[in-house]
Amino acid sequence: MRVIFVIFLALAAVAGATLYSNMTNRPPQLEAARIYDSSRPLPEFVLESTHEAEATLKSLEGQWTFLFTGYTYCPDICPTTMSLLKSRYEELAASTDYPIKIWMISVDPKRDGLEQLTRYVNFFGDDFIGVRAEHAELHPFVTSIGMMYSIPEPDEEVYEVAHSAAIVLVNPEGRQHAIFQPVHRPGEYTTIEPNLFVNDFQKIARAYR
Numbered sequence: 001m002r003v004i005f006v007i008f009l010a011l012a013a014v015a016g017a018t019l020y021s022n023m024t025n026r027p028p029q030l031e032a033a034r035i036y037d038s039s040r041p042l043p044e045f046v047l048e049s050t051h052e053a054e055a056t057l058k059s060l061e062g063q064w065t066f067l068f069t070g071y072t073y074c075p076d077i078c079p080t081t082m083s084l085l086k087s088r089y090e091e092l093a094a095s096t097d098y099p100i101k102i103w104m105i106s107v108d109p110k111r112d113g114l115e116q117l118t119r120y121v122n123f124f125g126d127d128f129i130g131v132r133a134e135h136a137e138l139h140p141f142v143t144s145i146g147m148m149y150s151i152p153e154p155d156e157e158v159y160e161v162a163h164s165a166a167i168v169l170v171n172p173e174g175r176q177h178a179i180f181q182p183v184h185r186p187g188e189y190t191t192i193e194p195n196l197f198v199n200d201f202q203k204i205a206r207a208y209r
Contacts, residue, residue, distance in 0.1 A: 028203035032196035039175035045141045050118040050130040060174040063099040067168040071108035072120040086124045096205040106132040107149035165190045
């Protein structure tokens with residue numbers, strides 16, 4: 001009986017350890033973000049950058065990076081999103097030991113030259129980086145991360161660019177980790193909800209190993 005009891009205790013310990021492991025490895029409960037079932041690799045890319053000579057896949061490693069599409073002539077979603085990230089940056093940075101960078105992927109190559117893009121992102125801070133390319137290189141990259149944007153007619157001079165309002169989170173391994181979905185409110189443009197955004201990132205950062 002003693003041997004059976006010892007075996008029972010050993011099995012119970014193993015079962016408890018397995019249950020604890022499953023509980024601690026369970027994805028956090030999020031409100032505005034969705035963690036991918038497995039982190040997704042990004043394709044190789046080369047983009048012009050306001051921070052360095054160029055941005056590549058290597059530029060994403062060793063940090064958390066928030067990617068979103070926008071353009072400097074955007075009248076609403078882009079400045080709102082940039083202001084949100086600037087105002088909550090300290091809270092985001094305090095949630096992790098890794099650096100945090102914010103990439104605005106310009107989806108208006110015609111008007112957003114590197115000089116124009118640099119002036120725009122520098123207004124928000126040193127950790128804000130603008131990246132750009134011509135449509136031939138830009139469109140495949142944007143669609144590969146699950147985003148979209150409209151391309152104006154070649155002869156249009158005054159136009160708005162429709163684009164995704166979500167934010168893609170890239171983990172320190174340089175892989176797509178999660179996506180933050182905007183909130184849709186009737187009669188208003190679609191934006192990220194600040195408190196949900198910060199709270200969800202804090203949970204993601206704590207759970208990341």
